[in-house]
């Protein structure tokens with residue numbers, strides 16, 4: 001691949017949006033016991049930022065599991081040696097590009113269940129046989145274990161599953177694992193494929209229609225953030241700078257966007273804390289800063305003016321930039337929840353802009369039309385629209401239709417009933433990613 005991306009996966013035929021391109025079992029996967037999430041005053045709600053922390057704990061467990069597996073299995077050891085170990089953590093780095101491994105090694109060879117271990121790594125049982133004869137050669141050096149640590153940092157996928165158990169109670173399951181072929185997917189801030197987990201298996205699905213020879217790209221982190229924050233994420237964990245077209249366009253406007261990015265990052269954190277405090281019903285909390293939500297909702301107005309002043313920006317390019325400030329557009333609906341006593345100023349009383357929800361959805365779909373985060377954003381827009389305009393409003397009908405279309409791209413053809421359930425599931429999952437997107441009724 002060009003641009004220092006090392007190896008990558010390239011499509012050999014055209015594919016339609018929603019088509020499954022790859023199905024893969026994990027080499028190893030660990031899950032954290034479900035966390036009880038209850039709603040209402042006094043409830044234990046995980047704080048913003050827990051996502052990373054929990055996955056870090058899981059990552060340590062994954063390293064231990066992989067070391068144990070590599071100790072037992074030659075094949076696992078060989079597989080892991082093909083994966084890039086980046087330079088995160090300041091340790092020894094791989095010099096990209098690494099050699100392209102043989103496809104025979106990567107694809108699962110045995111369909112005979114008796115030859116599989118419980119994580120579907122096919123030849124593990126045969127390797128166990130080999131292990132008996134090869135014990136001295138199987139010992140692992142400290143360097144090898146350190147490399148597995150870096151392989152996990154660079155290649156592991158983390159995800160959460162949220163289930164509503166009852167009206168008041170939800171549960172969440174955190175998982176983290178290594179899936180071989182998906183580990184060769186490079187990152188883009190406008191990804192063209194998405195990963196969907198079914199059971200333990202990972203499916204790689206086309207997020208838009210794709211042409212033969214296109215490189216397949218996923219998102220490694222939250223792509224609905226300003227460029228500066230995205231760059232921090234990629235540098236901290238994967239040690240690279242993304243040069244996708246969206247990053248280039250946003251980079252070229254850095255001067256105009258700098259102030260806005262700083263204000264956005266600050267206001268969004270403040271607003272998230274405020275909404276969380278409100279959600280927990282603790283008005284005496286220091287974080288009860290209602291104007292942060294209002295100020296966040298005002299930022300898109302400034303951004304729209306900045307965009308208008310840029311000559312030659314295409315519709316897609318403008319939408320890429322809007323997507324980086326998406327919580328501002330979604331916060332507009334949140335103004336309704338703020339305490340009227342605090343809202344003496346005229347600007348706080350403006351009616352919520354219906355168009356902001358539509359703009360947010362357009363922007364998210366331009367970034368990636370079939371992406372779990374795009375679906376979450378659609379689910380939030382639907383929730384806000386119901387709250388603002390009523391269940392039977394035209395806006396709700398339009399947004400629901402779009403949410404179902406995103407579902408189709410992510411999960412393929414399903415009945416309307418299932419698609420509706422998937423949208424509801426996305427609304428619940430929103431809680432696990434960002435308090436700002438909370439679907440609580442006000």
Ligand SMILES: C[S@@+](CC[C@H](N)C(=O)[O-])C[C@H]1O[C@@H](n2cnc3c(N)ncnc32)[C@H](O)[C@@H]1O
Nearest residue numbers: 005006007084086155183184185186187238240
């Ligand atoms: C999960 S691996 C992806 C496969 C990798 N290219 C390889 O050769 O094994 C992640 C690493 O790929 C590289 N990478 C991924 N996306 C990139 C991008 N958009 N630009 C530059 N490097 C990228 C970075 O070195 C990153 O740490």
